[in-house]
Amino acid sequence: MAGTALTEPQVCTNIATLAAEALRKEVWLTPKPGLVDSANNGSHSDMDLPMFLRSIGAITPWLHQFYRLGQQDAAQPATAMLTRIRPAGLACEQAMFSATNGINTHKGGIFSLGILCTAAGRISARQQRLTRTALCAEAAALTQGLVERELQHCRQPVTAGERLFQAHGMTGARGEVQSGFLTLRRHVLPYWWTENQPERRSLNALLRLMAFNPDTNLVSRGGLSGLHFVQDYARRLLKNGWQKEDLQAMDQALISRHLSPGGSADLLAISTVLMAFPQ
């Protein structure tokens, strides 16, 4: 799929399929520092590639459901949509947990891709052109005020994201989606075509994500020093040029520190989906 933007009618009915394909492409991509891939399980003792594939199979029907909900409720104001789709989001999370025996493989990915599929449903129901710009703007509209409502006003932090907002002001997945995927639009998508070979293209995009994405997984596992270690390492490789051997060495460095850029892995799948659309 990489390298060719499908014609709009195909894309607007296939975005959920695109998203599932992007998740499978992400987990098979190898070598991914600290992450599950076809070579090893990265910094994870409780996840492997077959588990990720089962998880993707479980959440795929829900990605189609998010698209349909977006179509059905296209006339609803954007700010009303999160409440309307959250039950599907939570049900999708339960489907993931059932497929993984309770392991969190794609919680962040469900949120980001669920919003994106909902956005595509709304745009296509309005007979508007499906573009990266329109999708990112609609995703931002659907999550407007989410950080303020769920993080700034959070009294008792429970999740990593809530704890890290209070400790460091990190907004995680919520902030990324609410900004219309600003990290991707600024640091990843403009550089997508600098690599001609599809595998290097995805690996370079992942490196750019590790260099610039404020990944709450890294901070919840290794503190701010863990995030800065990964960002500095990735920026050095981007500056000096890299080969697969460099990523294999980085993989060992992250594994030895129990670091996993799970948020960046999610955003790699999001980037793959967005790049199937015209600007």
Ligand SMILES: CC(C)(COP(=O)(O)OP(=O)(O)OC[C@H]1O[C@@H](n2cnc3c(N)ncnc32)[C@H](O[C@H]2O[C@H](COP(=O)(O)OP(=O)(O)OP(=O)(O)O)[C@@H](O)[C@H]2O)[C@@H]1O)[C@@H](O)C(=O)NCCC(=O)NCCS
């Ligand atoms: C909206 C929520 C999803 C927010 O959840 P939470 O309060 O936990 O907030 P975050 O920490 O911000 O995000 C959760 C996951 O999002 C990914 N992520 C992290 N940073 C970013 C970022 N900067 N941009 C985008 N996405 C980001 C990341 O997910 C991936 O990593 C997880 C696997 O890694 P691992 O280290 O194993 O994670 P843990 O199991 O937590 O650690 P260990 O126990 O193993 O040590 C996996 O989730 C990947 O996807 C963050 O983990 C949520 O509150 C919510 O509302 N969910 C309901 C669904 C819903 O609302 N749907 C509506 C429409 S679909």
Ligand SMILES: Nc1ncnc2[nH]cnc12
């Ligand atoms: N390949 C991967 N390894 C670990 N966490 C992830 N989250 C999303 N994709 C992942």
